[in-house]
Amino acid sequence: MEPNPGTLAGSISIRSDQEEAGFESLQFREEIQRLIAVPPENASSFTALLELPATQAMELLHSPHSEDGDPAPLSADSLHGISDDHKSYISSFNGNLAFPSNKALVERAAKFSVFASGENSPETSLVPSNSSANLEKVKSEPAETDSNPNSSQPLISDPTVESKTQRSAKRKEREKKGKGCTKKSKNETSKDAQKLPYVHVRARRGQATDSHSLAERARREKINARMKLLQELVPGCSKISGTALVLDEIINHVQSLQRQVEFLSMRLAAVNPGVDYNLEGLFATESGSLVESNFPSMVAPLVCPEIPFNGNRQHYQQQWHFDALQQPLWGREEASHTFINPENSLLSYDSANSASLHSNQLKMEL
């Protein structure tokens, strides 16, 4: 019985991607939710529930079999993962969460043999082990049960567990040993199994495989990934190294953006409120397409919408726009006093965007 998990762990060293088989995760998510939602019933109904995932698992097993051998281990992987899932539930039901690892091992080994023989009814072996199907316990301590198979059997790479864990709110890291394949003691896993579900982290070669350090590493990786995204977003941050300075830059950027918003809102408020009904026509066009500047009659005065805003060009465009805007406004007896001289400043808004806006507006007015 013992070598069975070992060989499996040794053979299956592929960690399926977390985003692999999205549809599978959907199916299993629903399945798991259904499992959780069902009120505690007796063993027979639980096995009835188990039938469904078993058949799904068999599907998984069979469908990639038509392909080459590579997916086969993966499917077997997921299959065993699924069986792990339910086995874990069962083990939890059994010992009332007293971590009957031996029992769990035995059950698991039994189920491996069952699956190895290709029987379609694993539930027959589950029935005797099912004293009370407490699905509530499953819900409250899925991590615990999931840790149980992990403790004695370091392989879990199925999309089900991963998808299930991703549904949960809180994350907790778990190790999954690749080559090192050291079986963690039950105590260690029981310690960190009190929390809610988890993500899978692979321990790299030459790194400490302590549960704490792995958790730390996973957390650090998460933080670093997000910091990288932020660095790309904030201009001038990619050169800076060190979290503190990058954070400084980020804070400055956010503050400057907020200040700009305030400044712009003040300007908008300062625009004469009588321009209200002028907004009707203007902003119908603005909200209209930003790309549909195919108003050929209007393009004539317009130089070219794609011209980036250099100083001079912008000057010309501004003047043209200025004239065009003035007329209709005066036509509506509204003189906005903020028609100041155009400044030669670069506008960082999309140049094509605003240029087409001008043309649209012109069309609307005339």
Added chain:
Amino acid sequence: MASSISETNFEESKRIKRRKTGDELRDPDTIDHTRWRSESEQRIYSTKLVEAIRQVRRNSSPENKVSSGRDIRDAADGVLAVAAKGRTRWSRAILASRLRLRLAHNNMKHKKARVAKVTGSIRSKMPEKKRSIPALQRKAKVLSRLVPGCRKVSFPNLLEETTDYISALEMQVRAMAALTELLTGSPVDRLTSTSDS
């Protein structure tokens, strides 16, 4: 009409975006950050912004002659939060605070009851002790105060929210700048000289 064409474009891009996010895991971790740069999003935002500003003007003109910048800014933020479709924490916080304010306002108006205004947790540092709070944590606190609704959020999630918030703010600035330019006919000078990516 232009609006119909824009509608179809918008629908299509919306569909495409939905498909993209549907393929990924529906996680808080995998919110698509590039959506604030899409044309359709800008269009949606500018429409709503215009509508909101018009409403602000309408509401404020009977009471006081001038609509303050503060109102416009709140309206713009509210519209931004709505455009976020509630997937991010800061957007929900903005909407929740506006709702709370409106409720309080209604209470004061109708029932003439004094509703205590909740101003959030302003911790007054009475003892000016020079505690060696780690610099990172200090900065994280400052950042969490900047992003609305993210005071008690864990650090990685805070970074996530900040990313989305920054992209949204940039879009907001772009839209408002274009709007002011349309209205006033003069390009808007950016306050800082940071160049946009």
